[in-house]
Amino acid sequence: MRFTGCCGGFFTRIDMITGTKEKGTHGFEVQEFVTRYGIFLVLVVLLVIAGLISPVFYRSANIANILQQASVLGIISLGQTIVILAGGIDLSVASIVATSCVFAAAIMAGKNSMVLPVALFCLLLGLLSGWLNGVIVTRRNAPPFIVTLGTALIMQGIRFVYTKGAPFGTIPSWLRVLGRGRLTFIPVSVIVFLSLAVIVALFLRRSPYGRKIYAVGDNRTAAFFSGVDVNRVVLSTYVLSGLLSAFGGLILAGYLGFGDNWAGKGYELDSIAAVVVGGTSLVGGYGSVGGTVIGVLLMTVVFNLVLLAGLPYQAQLIAKGLIIAVAVAFYSYIGKTE
Amino acid sequence: MKKFTVLLVLVGLIAGLALTAFAKDGVEFMDSDKMLVNTVKYYKPAPWKIGFSNASISNSWRVFLQAHLQYEASIHPEIAEFFITDGQDNPTKQLADVEDLLAKGIDLLIIAPATDAALNPAVEKAMDKGVPVVVVDRKVTTEAYVTYIGSSDFQMGKIMADWLVEKLNKKGNVVCLSGVAGASPAEERLKGALDTFKKYPDIKVLEQQYCDWSPVVGKQVMATFIQKYPQIDGIWADSALQGCGAIEAVQEAGLPIPPVTGEDMNRYLKMWKQMKFDGVAVSFPSWQGQIAVQKAIDVLSGIPVPRNIDVPRLVITTDTLDKWVKMDQPDEYFMDSRLPEKWLPKR
CATH class of the missing domain: 3.40.50.2300 (Response regulator)
Known part of the structure; x- marks a missing residue:
């Protein structure tokens, strides 16, 4: 059983049982190189094109903007990566983001003293909805697609009942630092995102638990017979995703400054797209955090580029769609020839 | 035979007309x-x-x-x-x-x-x-x-644009932030705005983008515009939703907030009062x-x-702002409302 993990140096393929690196023929290595670094190359090419299209692109302020905009989607995509690696999918992330954002604004009501307790409350809410996803998926063996869609609706209902459709409150300055603060010119949210990415990457690669996630995604039955508590592992991936989404919601609230019922709209599909573009297999068991980080950057850079080039909104949809289609075609081609 | 066919077609046409007329003239x-x-x-x-x-x-x-x-x-x-x-x-x-x-x-x-x-x-x-x-x-x-x-969404967009043109003395660079692409209120409001802008050769519409009526997208789009265009003199936003996001972006960039249009949403009115920029609110009652x-x-x-x-639409200007803004009420209240206190949506 093989899996791919990642931390500082990107994709490393390790034999699960012996822990040694695989050695292949020369041709195999070229292919390996393309699989590992293909997405990275695409990003590099895109960055070069970006510089050619617009002189504004490489301004530090624009780069900081892109990174800041990527961070919330990035944090959510980390959770999505974990869920997808274990063979699931989470469509409730965007709804958890919005609910967390709305509650943060409403209960904190601009008071710094409330930041910590309310943040904990929002995280707990994310944790609970993730747990709900996980419990129904594992105990009732229900398709995660439908279960998480249901949870998304529940979270939407909760915030609508609470706000009666009209969000209120403001975000206190401490949380705003998290969402829009800068250390010299690096946005705080980016530092948070990248730190989380390293933690999740290490967790997936180095901890026995992380390996179990890959094992479950790769072959559930085999993992079960190897003594892995499959249900517990799957449940935990949804809990982590819920937690990360709620945290993303807090950062988005800090970015925005107020509550919005539809903050994070579209993040469920954007995060799945980023994960897939990053080379993680939708059937689970194969993929990495590094790929997801690149995937998120790719999506955000495209958004920025379309605006800088002055292309209409429709071009953005087309570009986004093309990236996903090409990425999926590419990975399935590689998968076949491997 | 030929005559008969023609007659048949004619009868058919008349019957068809009568039927459609009947269907329409339910009213x-x-x-x-x-x-x-x-x-x-x-x-x-x-x-x-x-x-x-x-x-x-x-x-x-x-x-x-x-x-x-x-x-x-x-x-x-x-x-x-x-x-x-x-x-x-x-x-x-x-x-x-x-x-x-x-x-x-x-x-x-x-x-x-x-x-x-x-x-x-x-x-x-x-x-x-x-x-x-x-x-x-x-x-x-x-x-x-x-x-x-x-x-009329057309009128709403037009009134906002008229105000912006007047504020800029008929000269300046404007960006347009619309709602959802293809949604009729967004498209009509934009038509109304462009109808005004095209009459003034010195008003330059730098760019128009859709922001999905989302403050997050509004802020992201505006942040990019600020990088792209050195001089933005006015912001036409078809709704306070993305408008408030755009104001956030300008403020974060440390720039003075240019004249910006909005609607009667309390959040926009509050920002207007606190940040003291030039604003106008045109309601969609x-x-x-x-x-x-x-x-x-x-x-x-x-x-x-x-x-x-x-x-008819309510137009709030800086002169009448104090009458409409309610600092102690929720952000997303629409102030051009006729609801008595106890009918307002509350927690």
Whole structure:
């Protein structure tokens, strides 16, 4: 059983049982190189094109903007990566983001003293909805697609009942630092995102638990017979995703400054797209955090580029769609020839 | 034989015309210009059962619209029952909602369609059954309704643009932030704005982008515009939703906030008061819901009603800002409201 993990140096393929690196023929290595670094190359090419299209692109302020905009989607995509690696999918992330954002604004009501307790409350809410996803998926063996869609609706209902459709409150300055603060010119949210990415990457690669996630995604039955508590592992991936989404919601609230019922709209599909573009297999068991980080950057850079080039909104949809289609075609081609 | 064929075709044509005329003329007009609808045939003695099929309550404006309908219905004892359905922004769901309402035996249908053309069959079916239809907010594309109550999005966009042109002394660089691409309010408001801007050669529309009526997207788009354009003199935003996001972006970039348009949403008014920029709020009145119920009562009483009603917009300027802004009330309240205190949506 093989899996791919990642931390500082990107994709490393390790034999699960012996822990040694695989050695292949020369041709195999070229292919390996393309699989590992293909997405990275695409990003590099895109960055070069970006510089050619617009002189504004490489301004530090624009780069900081892109990174800041990527961070919330990035944090959510980390959770999505974990869920997808274990063979699931989470469509409730965007709804958890919005609910967390709305509650943060409403209960904190601009008071710094409330930041910590309310943040904990929002995280707990994310944790609970993730747990709900996980419990129904594992105990009732229900398709995660439908279960998480249901949870998304529940979270939407909760915030609508609470706000009666009209969000209120403001975000206190401490949380705003998290969402829009800068250390010299690096946005705080980016530092948070990248730190989380390293933690999740290490967790997936180095901890026995992380390996179990890959094992479950790769072959559930085999993992079960190897003594892995499959249900517990799957449940935990949804809990982590819920937690990360709620945290993303807090950062988005800090970015925005107020509550919005539809903050994070579209993040469920954007995060799945980023994960897939990053080379993680939708059937689970194969993929990495590094790929997801690149995937998120790719999506955000495209958004920025379309605006800088002055292309209409429709071009953005087309570009986004093309990236996903090409990425999926590419990975399935590689998968076949491997 | 040839003559017979021609005759047959002619008869067919005439019959067809008569049929379409009949189908259309479910509605009788008082005048040849079709401005006023004769409602005598809808007369019914009270009490009435009225159904309201709402497109959704997924944003605060729609919540306010619905509250206005409920409030107005509550103060008329002749309305014995007032049913409300929520289409969840889904035309298919709303079609089913209308079926349900008709099955409940309503005397009149008020509908706020999710999309214009998709709800035509529902409206036509109701009219065929002799249930008069009052359309509010967005239009239907069929002729089968008694009266339409709305507020012109074109005018709203135009008034905002007129104000911006005046503020800039007819000269400057403007960016336009629209709502959802293809949504009729967004497209109409933009048409109205461009209609004004094109008359002033020194007003340069740098760029127009859609922001999905999302403050997050509004902020992201504006942040990029700030990098791209060294000089932005005015922001035309078709709604305070993305407008507030854009204001955030300008403030974060440490720039002075240029004149920016918005609507009567309390969040925008609060920002306007606190940051002291040049603003204007043009409302899209949520009390058109109240007018819809009033006209419904007219229809069931056999009193003639106008075919189309344009509910006037409130324009808030810096001079009148203090009168409308409520610092202690929720951000997403729409201040051009006629709801008494206890009918406001509360926690």
